[in-house]
Amino acid sequence: MTQPDPNTKSDAAESGDAWRIALCAFNLALGGQSPAAFVAGVDARLTRAREEGARLLVLPEYVSEAFLAWKPEGLPVTGELAFMAEEGARILPSLEALVARHGIGLVAGSMPVPDGKGGFFNRAHVLLPDASSFVHDKLALTPFELEADGWLLTAGGELGVFEHEGLRIAVLICLDVEMPALSVLLAGLKPDLLIVPSMTSNLAGYSRVFGCARARAVELMAAVAACGCVGVAEGATQPASNVSGASLFLPCEPTLGYTGIGGEIAATDGMDGEEPFLVADVPIAEIRRLRSGEAEVWPGAWSARDVIVKGNDG
Secondary structure: OOOOOOOOOOHHHHHOOOEEEEEEOOEHHHOOOOHHHHHHHHHHHHHHHHHOOOOEEEEOOOHHHHHHHHOOOOOOHHHHHHHHHHHHHHHHHHHHHHHHHHOOEEEEEEEEEEOOOOOEEEEEEEEOOOOOEEEEEOOOOOOHHHOOOOOOOOOOOOOOEEEEOOEEEEEOOHHHHHOHHHHHHHHOOOOOEEEEEEOOOOHHHHHHHHHHHHHHHHHHOOEEEEEEOEOOOOOOOOOOOOOEEEEEEOOOOHHHOOOOEEEEEEEEOOOOOOOOEEEEEEOHHHHHHHHHHHOOOOOOOOOOOOOOOOOOOO
């Protein structure tokens, strides 16, 4: 995978301006009853993001579960991946057309795609206005994603960054962000922004994902944007609930407000029809300045490769 030059400067970085992102904790119950209705819903969310000045809209992991609202009667759980993959393949061209029309990028959540060997990846699709795209296949799979009688998935094997309007951006899906080893690998790629689409069924899962996302902002000296699904799609079999919110995490530096919170909407289950929608500014220029050596204590990308590990015997 060819990587962008880490020394590339964005317009936002050069001018000192912030760069705006929109995070939609998609309510699966509002996904519509047909592919056309789903696409119309994404259109409305892109319109809102664009009108509020965002340059990229992020949808969560398994937004494709909304497709189950129009699944064939009697479809078994083991057939849901194939159904969502087929519907996703039909819907993606319409989403690409929306991105071109609105002129802003879209992280179109994640959905299953064939792995070429009879299985499926859990893939996040990034669609950009210049007709380019980027994908990330989930690397760390949950127990449900490894069950033969559930959504049996294939783990991805690549990690990379893409460039959008001069920003270096990476994607990790849900459990991926809980793996510190992936943070070490990402550090060498010098991302400005890490995007974390997720799906968590309860407050514990939400707290793990968002807590680790916040830690990644400190470790990488980068912004981290996280959002997950809320509500339950008609026809959904797993999970029985979804709990999430939307947050932009920043390095905990005085010039960035001390706390590491660039914006947040608290977790909800979405059962009253609510859908957290966060629009926040990513201070790219300041993050890059801090990463260049101006941070309070950050030692840079540190792999601990020279640390000797001893056993219990000393």
